[in-house]
Amino acid sequence: MRRVLVVEDSGSTRSFVRAVLESADRTDGVGPCEVVEASCGFEAMRLLPRGPYDFIITDINMGDINGLELIRFIRKSEHHRSTPLVIMSTLSGARDVERGLALGANAYICKPFTPDELCAACGRVLSQGAR
Amino acid sequence: MLEVPGGRGDPSFDKARDEFFSEAQELVDGLGRDLVALDQALKRGHSDPEIINDVFRGVHTLKGLAGLFGASRMSVVSHELEDVLDDLRLGRVELSSHVLDALFQAVEIYNRILAAEKGDGPDPTADAEALLVALGQVSEHRGGTGVGLIAQYDLDPGLLGVLTEYEEHRLRTNIQAGLALFRIRVRFSLATIDSALDDLKEKTKPHGEIITYLPTGSGTDIETIELEILMASRALLHVLRAAIAGPQVDIEEVRRRTAHSLAVQSSLPAAPMAAAPAPRSPVIRLDPTTDAATLGGSGPPPILGSTGLPALRAESTSARGSGPAPSATPAPPPGALTGPVGVPSRELSLRSVSQTVRVDIRKLDNLMTIVGELAIVRTAIAGLSDRVRIRPELRQLGIELQRLHRSFDRHLSQLQNGILEVRMVPLGQVFDKLARVVRQISREHDKLVKLSITGAETEIDKLIVEELSDPLMHMIRNAIDHGIEPPSEREHVGKDEVGNIVLNAFQKGNHVLIEVEDDGRGMNPEAIVASAVRKGMVSADEAKDLTAQDIFALVYMPGFTTKEVATDLSGRGVGLDVVKTNIAKLGGVVDIVSGVGIGTKMTITLPITLAIISVLLVEIAGRLFAMPLASVGEAMGFDDRQVRTLEGREVMTVRGKSLPVCRLARLFGLAATEPASTRSFVVIALMGNRSLGFVVDRLLGQQDIVVKALGRSIKSVRGFAGATELGDQRVALVLDVAALIDEVLAGGESRFMAAALA
Incomplete structure (x- = not known):
């Protein structure tokens, strides 16, 4: 079973992602996951040392540190330098997303997404491995 | 109705959808509050970029949620609204009362959409369309914005690379307004960073605006994190230094590349800790390992691992020097959870940031019903214990039973109070809405x-x-x-x-x-x-x-x-x-x-609550009734001779004031089962500023009860709030004292359906 850290400040979005990933199908290349939730960037930073995580999904627009800062932090850290990382964000942050990818995120999915889109994106980064 | 795409019928999706409704409602309520604050600020001629950004973030989140959960109307409205708010926060559109009107209108539309999605409101499509038109007009008034200013500053490209568009805009705006830029480096304990950062924000707020903060990644260990904070301020360096507690917090002014003549006071990195054993705040601490290169902002900070562990040891040592509780534990291996750095953070760090749980009120109702059932059991046990105790051969058993009963009683009331407390919410939730209504009306x-x-x-x-x-x-x-x-x-x-x-x-x-x-x-x-x-x-x-x-x-x-x-x-x-x-x-x-x-x-x-109430049990013509204690002032012996008739109404004098009297047996049309000579009582009920004496045959004592609604057939009978089960298989009707006082004082006794009780 894969372990994923989901960083997102909206509780219902976290629940949605959890529901999708816990019941994910192996045909997506994901399979049922153990979902660890972080409700903000700082909480994510607290949870990161308690890894390892097979992959990380993060929002960009959050209350404390933004997702870009978190991605930069993750990519600098020894243990998560190469952990596959997916950004989930709304289209309005397109420029921010570009930056996220430049900072080392592996994929980006646009909110709103369907369960299938989420699984497909996760499956893609997992099969690619990190850059 | 809403449907989660592809996730129909799955309980975990249903749970997510339920959460969606309450989260969306909370966000909308938050928007309303923010708008009222903006409105007030605008009236004083201010504009608060932080609140505008909060509103933007709220709508942004709503948009994401609406899309995820298939609430298409909300999605469309949010999308348009987000564009307007983006223009506002990026300074492309001025905030005016005209714009605010549209935003307030949006909050109303959100409420209507939410009600409609839940299935209890009219179709809000027409309203939503009107709003979209209004929002479209707002966006037509876009203006330009300043450019190219940021490049003049000696800022770390790594930092600039993670600024969001909004942060970049704030940075530009502040530079345009002539504020100086400062770089602040502070080390926080990860466990307490939220409150410590809030504290820091509070302290810096009078002096300027924090543009962004980001983890430097230098000297990072498991328990602490160093943040680089970029701040715009009018204050001088020493003023800012004084404002942010702790002489060792590192602040420096960000140099302007073009202005060589400008005398920039660049603070030196702090001295090694061994040489600086000054007392320090346990939360805001300067990273002693920061080197000059990273301070200048030219090179990337060192990466965790190369300096992380030594930094941790150095901190621990110094913490021992100044802290009250020296730890004998050796430095922990990386990755372990032990080894707090001068802060007892192990327990804290295991906790999540959001320490609240959202609970469906029906679950609490359910718990309260169970408590009600337990209260019935308690009363039954009390009866049993009384019966056992009068049997001499079972006396010892009776005493033990009674002791258990007391303890059970105590814990049950604690449980009950606990649940009641959880149900309590501040009235401010409604008041916020009213502030909007006042503005509109x-x-x-x-x-x-x-x-x-x-x-x-x-x-x-x-x-x-x-x-x-x-x-x-x-x-x-x-x-x-x-x-x-x-x-x-x-x-x-x-x-x-x-x-x-x-x-x-x-x-x-x-x-x-x-x-x-x-x-x-x-x-x-x-x-x-x-x-x-x-x-x-x-x-x-x-x-x-x-x-x-x-x-x-x-x-x-x-x-x-x-x-x-x-x-x-x-x-x-x-x-x-x-x-x-x-x-x-x-x-x-x-x-x-x-x-x-x-x-x-x-x-x-x-x-205060409807869930469980304390009542006074009374007997009238051989039947049991419960009067909510909250509305009972006092009870006293009743004597027919005290009563006189005043303008066709029976009154008695209590402590010099005349009190209208209502004989419940007569009101309910119940035949007296006991001779009139028997001593009876008057219970004085108070509601608002009115009072009324209810004449009853007997007082049976007080009890906590859960009120159950009356069946449909007698629900329409006024004067009863419901019924309740007592511990001994008896049932009592609960009087609706407010309605009774109303009816009786309005002279409407005859309107009561006495027959309903027959």
């Missing part, structure tokens, strides 16, 4: 109104709060519509042209009182009576005997509502009977005090 009527709120923190049962918003909205609407005069009229009578509405809440014993007070025209008792007589609500004769209290109560009668009343009365009317009915459903009453030309004060008296 006063604009509609061209009146100037200032709303002052006190006691928003007063707590009351969640269910009551939800039912309160309509009645309060009505009362406020009435106060503005009919109470507060137009500005010209106010000036004419020597009042300030801005009318005042005061919303005041406080707790008084087991009740919460909410006062809605205006300084408007007040109500004219003569006009009220004249109108009531004309409508045949009271006869001309009856009208003569009405007290001021009775007269104001007339405005709450159904039918006392129409426009003609409003015009010839200079007074209230719109649906106040609805207010009274809604409040009565919650077990509360409304009282009015009014003075012509001075204003009107309406006071709502409500029980």
